[in-house]
Amino acid sequence: MTSRPAQNDTTTVSTADLVARFRPTLQALESSALQREQDHELPYSAYRALKAEGFGKVRLGRDDGGDDITVPQLLELIAAVAQADSNIAQSWRTHILAVERFRTAPQSAHRDEWLRRIAQGDVIGGAWTESADVTIGVFTTTIAPDAEGVLRLNGRKFYSTGSLLADWLEVGAVDADGEFVIASIPARRAGVELLDDWDGFGQQLTSSGTTIFTDVEVAPADVAGFSDNHEGSRGWQQVVLLAILTGIARAAEHLAVTLVRERAAAVGDVEEVDTAALGSISAEVLRAETALRAAGEILQRGDDALIAATAEEGGRESVASLLGEAELQTFRAQLNIVPATLSALNSLIGVVPGVRETRHWARIDQLWRNARTISSHNPVAFKQRMVGDRLAFGVDFGARAEDRRREQ
Structure with missing residues (x-):
């Protein structure tokens, strides 16, 4: 293949x-x-x-x-x-x-x-994040051979996005040598317990509950090194969320059009309806779409370059700079798409002052909560600093405080 x-x-x-x-x-x-x-x-x-x-x-x-x-x-x-x-x-x-x-x-x-x-x-669903009292980037979930030499997975994960709907689960774990690995297992294998217990105030149906692994058998062929499987993914985790936020902004625009039209029909005079808020929402949607498109275009360039370089010895290292630029563009897109989407939703509330129909208020509330929840992933305040550090001092994304000081 x-x-x-x-x-x-x-x-x-x-x-x-x-x-x-x-x-x-x-x-x-x-x-x-x-x-x-x-x-x-x-x-x-x-x-x-x-x-x-x-x-x-x-x-x-x-x-x-x-x-x-x-x-x-x-x-x-x-x-x-x-x-x-x-x-x-x-x-x-x-x-x-x-x-x-x-x-x-x-x-x-x-x-x-x-x-x-x-x-x-x-x-494929995910089982990565842990809610235990652990250091960021450290897993307590383990994979190790039992007395018969069979690999067994044990641990507990939180925010298991898509797990309740998936056929397979990708699990971040630590092997017997203390190395980070990705263990892949069928979602319904014996020893896997999937809980529908995500209780966030938004994005309530992403099937992102707790997953518990108790002596789950893992095929050796379905274990891979963590670093070996994450080259080329820079920017991707964020850009998927940005596409989702852009979709929410469009949903806000679509609902705003419905509200304005219903209001115009109710009063019987288009001139009596203020469409300024709708115009503001449409502008924010364009802002989000433009930023998303820019991020997608440079990610495409990085994807093409990475695939072309894979066949060459040491070729993947040659595209590191382009992948870094793709990540930078994705973070810059986030700094546009998050405020644009939230602004669109804030404007939606005032599209038709005094509207009281339950179904519309409930939908507005749902869109607002979902956008707020997604926006909290990798907060904008952090990305502003990271982009500034990169542009001013060439600091790599994810650098620790002491590394940032040293590079400056």
């Missing part, structure tokens, strides 16, 4: 046709999003529908069973899903990130097996 980008392929699907393919499912998602949250109904049927339509494999090459779409196209599709239901979009985040890592990874039996699984429709 290759999953390498086609060159000058005139049969590449257009973005409009790509989104249109999923449109019926997305319309059904949007119409039921509020009711699902009110009933706390996990979106199993919606998830299965997207899976059946090939959402999880759109980035694979055609030879591998996918659509070979570009990064900007993927981000547009994620935004379209998020406009319908941001919970569904976020529940796919771990899978999307995993696909990108496997696409750009050097050729190996491990990579080929995962491309095969993804092509057949398998979906």
Whole structure:
């Protein structure tokens, strides 16, 4: 399996046709999003529908069973899903990130097996974050051989995004040698307990509850080194969230149009309706879309360069600078998309002063809470400092305080 980008392929699907393919499912998602949250109904049927339509494999090459779409196209599709239901979009985040890592990874039996699984429709959920009293970047979840030499996984994870809906779980763990590894296991394997206990005030249906592992058997072939599987992923974790926020901003614009039209019909005079707030929302949507597109374009350049360099000895190191620039652009996009989306939602509240219809207020509340929750991932205040440090002093993202002082 290759999953390498086609060159000058005139049969590449257009973005409009790509989104249109999923449109019926997305319309059904949007119409039921509020009711699902009110009933706390996990979106199993919606998830299965997207899976059946090939959402999880759109980035694979055609030879591998996918659509070979570009990064900007993927981000547009994620935004379209998020406009319908941001919970569904976020529940796919771990899978999307995993696909990108496997696409750009050097050729190996491990990579080929995962491309095969993804092509057949398998979906990957995450089990990374731990809520125990541990140091950032340190896992208490362990993988080690038992007395018979069988690898066993033990630990407890929080924020297991997409886990309740997934076929496989990617688990961050520490092996017997103290090394970080990624252990992949079937989500319903004996010893895996998936809890629907996420109680955040927004994004309530991303199936991001606690996952408990008790002596779970792990196949040796499904264990991979952490660093070996995270080259090329810089900027990706954030840009998926930015696509989701852009989708929420579009949902706010769509609802604002509905509110204004209903108000105009109620008063019987278009001139009596103030559309200024709607205009402000539309401007913020453009701001978010423009920033997302810019991030997608440079991530595409990094993706193409990384794949081209993979075949060369030491070639992957040669694209480190471009990948760093892609990460910088993603963080700069965040500094635009987060405030743009929140501003759009704040304006939405005042689109039609005095509106009291319950269904509209409930939807406005849902969009606002979801946007606030996603915006809290890797807070903007941190990214402002990181971007400033990079531009002024060349400090690498993620540098510790003492490293920042030394580099300055």
